[in-house]
Amino acid sequence: MKGSLYAFLAGGFITLQGVANARISRDIGTWQTAAMTQFTGFIAALFILILVRDGHWKMFSQIRPLYLCGGALGAVIIFSNVTAIHQIGVTLSISFLLIAQLGLTFLVDSNGWFGVSKQKMDRSQFIGIAVMIAGVAILGF
The missing domain is CATH 1.10.287 (Helix Hairpins)
Incomplete structure (x- = not known):
């Protein structure tokens, strides 16, 4: 049940983020919006990480390098979503x-x-x- 709630929240936030990013990109550009969104997301995640003091950093060295590129996909996701919202x-x-x-x-x-x-x-x-x-x-x- 908890997983379903998180998935529902994520879906809502993806939509809200897409709409906000589409509006922002009109003023500053799509790639600038993607960079700003990734940066503010990093700051928010870092702040939450500091608050919850999650101590799983020891396992970082065991992550396959390919999987570490997952965050970079966010830039393409944001660009594609913003462009799609503008067009369709x-x-x-x-x-x-x-x-x-x-x-x-x-x-x-x-x-x-x-x-x-x-x-x-x-x-x-x-x-x-x-x-x-x-x-x-x-x-x-």
Whole structure:
């Protein structure tokens, strides 16, 4: 239940961040917005880390270097989201974002990529993704 709540919050905050970033980018530019968002996110995360005093830094050396690049993906995410919002609006942008997330997570789960345990996908997952795609197609018309 707690995980569902966090996922719901993340979805809401992704939307709010995208809308705010789209507005900011009109004034300062998209890459500038991405840099500013990444920087303020770093400051916020660092502040929270200092407050909670999480002591798992010992494990840092065991992280595969490829995974350390995950934060850099945020710049591309922000740029892409802001550009999409400017071009097709918030609703379609977030709809496509969700479909892309679902599609890729489907591949990650079914193939066991990135060290996650393989999940067997059945017909209901395929139907769910197809219904979402159909919903976005309807939204687009």
